[in-house]
Amino acid sequence: MEENRDNQKISAKHVMIKDIKKMEIGSQVQIIGFVKGNIEEENITLDDRTGEITINIQKLKFPFKIDDLVNVFAMVKPTMEGEKKLEAIFFQDMSNLNFDHFQKLYNMKKELTE
Numbered sequence: 001m002e003e004n005r006d007n008q009k010i011s012a013k014h015v016m017i018k019d020i021k022k023m024e025i026g027s028q029v030q031i032i033g034f035v036k037g038n039i040e041e042e043n044i045t046l047d048d049r050t051g052e053i054t055i056n057i058q059k060l061k062f063p064f065k066i067d068d069l070v071n072v073f074a075m076v077k078p079t080m081e082g083e084k085k086l087e088a089i090f091f092q093d094m095s096n097l098n099f100d101h102f103q104k105l106y107n108m109k110k111e112l113t114e
Contacts (some may be wrong), residue, residue, distance in 0.1 A: 006083050012073050012089075016106070018052035020084060023076045029086070032071045032094055032102065046072060049103065055086045062091065069094040 011102055013026035033048035055074055057112040064070055071094050074086040 014084070014106070017046070017048050019050075019054045020076070020086070021055060023084065024077050025084065027076050028089070029076060030071055030072065030073045031086075032069065032097070032099070034099075035066055035070060037066065042063065042106045053086060055088050058090055059103045060090065064093070068096060069099060072097055 012030040033046040071092040
């Protein structure tokens, strides 16, 4: 969590990659997914089984490798083309998480809150 100018806590909304398009510029999100190819100095590709997304990591050390399960906290930023991109804030190792279970619970919660 981060604080805004009024010292109020701002929390990152947990979303699936398919829902990133609905997020506003400047909002903070967290996505749990598997690291896929494209690990380089500036970007990684994350796959949460609803899609893949490239996340900018240039300001952080990235200690993970392909197929690791991670929780990425990121800021939604605009691109020059009017699209949305993600800039990583920090990562968490989620290797002990049962991802199939997590997805079922996420979907159940989403159905109840919509």
